[in-house]
Amino acid sequence: MFEYENQVPERKPHTFLGLDFSMNGLYKDSEGNEADYPRYYRKWEKKLEREQRKLSHMQKGSRNWEKQRIKVAKLHEKVANQRKDFLHKRSREIVNAYDCVCIEDLDMKTMARSLHFGKSVHDNGWGMFTTFLKYKLEDQGKQLIRIDKWYPSSQTCSVCGYKNPETKDLGMREWDC
Structure with a gap:
């Protein structure tokens, strides 16, 4: 039967959700909802600067x-705990509601270094969020399905499959087919 006692059988997915990484809101899902991430590090940044300067x-x-x-x-621990709490709660909501979640396979370390978004990328905790989603x-x-980062998901119609040649801008996430 199963190789291990606690092994869970895979279920056929009935409900699907796509998540697209968002710098300021953590993600935007395929239903148009955003996570409204509170940016904990940015909230505590001034106090951290002051205390680190004293040190x-x-x-x-x-x-x-x-x-x-x-x-x-x-x-620092308070900021990390707030972030983890938020990410655990969001991932649990998603896992309870959907059978299959599709996410972009992004390299966050490279994104933080090359695009000069370091604090914002690391504050979001996208990597931690995907880890939580995966194990839950x-x-x-x-x-959990990881989509290649070069796949033109924002430029392809989810209904008919038409690829819009006009939308090359990353800021454009919605368009009418």
């Missing part, structure tokens, strides 16, 4: 330096 002016190894280092670490979908026997 840099202190004598390394002193008690006050250690206290300040812990304060900075707690702020697999636990329920559902599918």
Whole structure:
């Protein structure tokens, strides 16, 4: 029967969702909804800068330096925990509602370096989000499909398959066939 006791059988998908990475909202799905990502790092950036500046002016190894280092670490941990909480909740909502999720296969490290979007890309946590989606979908026997980054999904009609030659701009995500 199954090789392992806890192995989940794959189910035939009935409901599908496509997710497109969005720099400011985490994603935009095929139904037109956005994640409305709160950008936790950007919210705490000023306070982090202030506390890190205080730390840099202190004598390394002193008690006050250690206290300040812990304060900075707690702020970073708070931002990370808020991000993880949001991503877990969004991924759970998606997994409960859909049997198959299709996402773009993007290299986020390259995107952060080459396009000078470092803080925004890393603040979104797209890679972590896709990891959460993957394991939650697999636990329920559902599918995560990664689409090649060069596939013209934004330029192809989802109903008839017509490829629009005019839409080359990345900002244009919707058009009428």
